[in-house]
Amino acid sequence: MKKLTLKSVAEELGVSTATISNAFNKPNQLSRAKRLEILERCEELGYTGPNKAARSLRRGKTGIVGLVLANSISYTVNDAVASTFISGVSQCLETNGQQLLLVSGAGDDLNNVNDFVDGYLCYGSPTNPNLIDALSKTTKPVITVDFNIDGYPSVNIDNIEACYQLVKQTIRPDDVVAVIGLRLIETQLTCRIYDVPMIDPVTSISRRRLLGYEKAFAECGVDFNYGQLWSIPENIESFAVRAAKEVLSNQPRPTIVYCMSDLIAVYFIREAIEMGLSVPDDIRVVGFDGTNEGQRFHPNLTTVVQNSDSKGERAAIMLLKQSKESQLLPFALHFGDSCPTNG
Amino acid sequence: MKKLTLKSVAEELGVSTATISNAFNKPNQLSRAKRLEILERCEELGYTGPNKAARSLRRGKTGIVGLVLANSISYTVNDAVASTFISGVSQCLETNGQQLLLVSGAGDDLNNVNDFVDGYLCYGSPTNPNLIDALSKTTKPVITVDFNIDGYPSVNIDNIEACYQLVKQTIRPDDVVAVIGLRLIETQLTCRIYDVPMIDPVTSISRRRLLGYEKAFAECGVDFNYGQLWSIPENIESFAVRAAKEVLSNQPRPTIVYCMSDLIAVYFIREAIEMGLSVPDDIRVVGFDGTNEGQRFHPNLTTVVQNSDSKGERAAIMLLKQSKESQLLPFALHFGDSCPTNG
């Protein structure tokens, strides 16, 4: 059986390659009768249409969107918030006939994907700084989400404001505070942060959240310094539990803990209860994200509700429409049983 | 600025395109000195190497693997078991420098992806039967997981045997049985199955699990017919809760319920407890999958533990190595507090 290409099919049907191409791509460039005849004969031969790889070489468009993740793919798909984001992206892409290529945030460059994608969505700050560099150098359009690269439009919520409001409405003057953040410094360890340099607020969403907390602490006259700050490298059980144990064994024991994700908050509460403490009576716990898990949990979490789904959808739309305008999406505070409002 | 291509760079450096190509691809086809000189000058010019799209057109390899999912991407990434599978796949692909393209199981064909991928991993039976057809017609290699397509190697666990053993070790002679399955029939509704035709066991993992249950029921002399069988269309809370309510309100009330996923089991137990029932005293519940959630749950689940992670890894390796031999992975029974063994 001969290979089926535009050329071989054209020879078989006795017309030029341009005519076959037009039959598939530009209906009004040839007579209706001829077009139908060509399509019918192609179907008979088993030719399903022009090779998409060759087309993309010529046209410069592949119909594939690269989704660059902050972390490895394997980590990301198991993270509830990130999965919801991917959900939103994929829904938009599916309705627009675009394909989704997942790019690990641990990779060193974009060499193996750059020629296959029409543009990038970048969700969070890639673990590997070289990748940010590669993104800032590519000629393809880029939309960043939850972080920023100079010159590219982004989708964000106002993390500083969200955390500021959260503290303002939950803190009490005599509180002993602790904060558990996510990847505030470049390390693969759970650690307490004293006076070390942290990741830049421009690339680090956690750093911006910290700025929001700090602003409110200062305004409320609450003592907070870096000895009360912990950071975990990944948003998973093992690190969260380790951080919880350390925070809970610290003296004086905090009376309120601000966690930068609902997952951290849930495991923190679990540990606290296991120690015989009552939440919120002995210690109040605040999360971030507004996940289903956090709301199903007992006690259900006080948290910042953000819609990761629509974040993904918006970002995808922006990329497809080549929009240059950054978007700031709304958030909502939810006061659950893990920490009542101070009002 | 001139466009950077092999050709333009070759002209600039005064050598042939073949030499530039060889400098990047076949180091021993030219002298070390010349190669280093070329690479250096390319770096100066900002040429990062041959265009991957053009290369793939010529070579017929893209370095991209298509992962065809049983359901939509947006549903799949939020499913714990499927996410773990993707995890395993991506880990293997990352270490082998391959890219991952996600393909929705709801799509109608593979036209927009087929020319961009070197092969397919297919996880579960796609929602759209046309897609199975497209897979069976593609000339690219295919590995199926948790289901079968004639002529392609697959990765499976022995679902029939697992379910058979599970029933054998949990059932009691006087039990009233109920089974809650996943997508046993082609519908988007939660429904009780009487005597309707179900999806073929070859494509349906749930149907094979049912065969295992039934074999053990028959051997143990336990009454089971299709009035005691329910099916939900997606492995999510809303459908699971609805099915749980229906099963729990059925008379006579079942004394043991076999759920085809841990998620179904968890929501079933939640509903049962909400009704004032005790698990396992009033009703015993059995899951499937061995998820973390199921083990963290109170009471923790009696279930079949399968390693989705390594399923993904194995499948990916098979695709990359062009292996033709199907693999049957091991499973393990776990007896938790939701249903004690009858031994």
Add this chain to the structure above:
DNA sequence: TTGTGTTTCTTAATCAATTAACCTATTTAC
């Protein structure tokens, strides 16, 4: 009849690479 416009199709350049085949020197073998 001639000129103009439209429809319908073809020719050939182009997209950015890879690679088999070929050509020169220079080494090596005997």
Add this chain to the structure above:
DNA sequence: GTAAATAGGTTAATTGATTAAGAAACACAA
């Protein structure tokens, strides 16, 4: 000293399409 082998390149065909430009055929108006 001659033949064979090797190293280090180049030439040109090929991969499978798209598309600008051109040509042939026909209709219609002046």
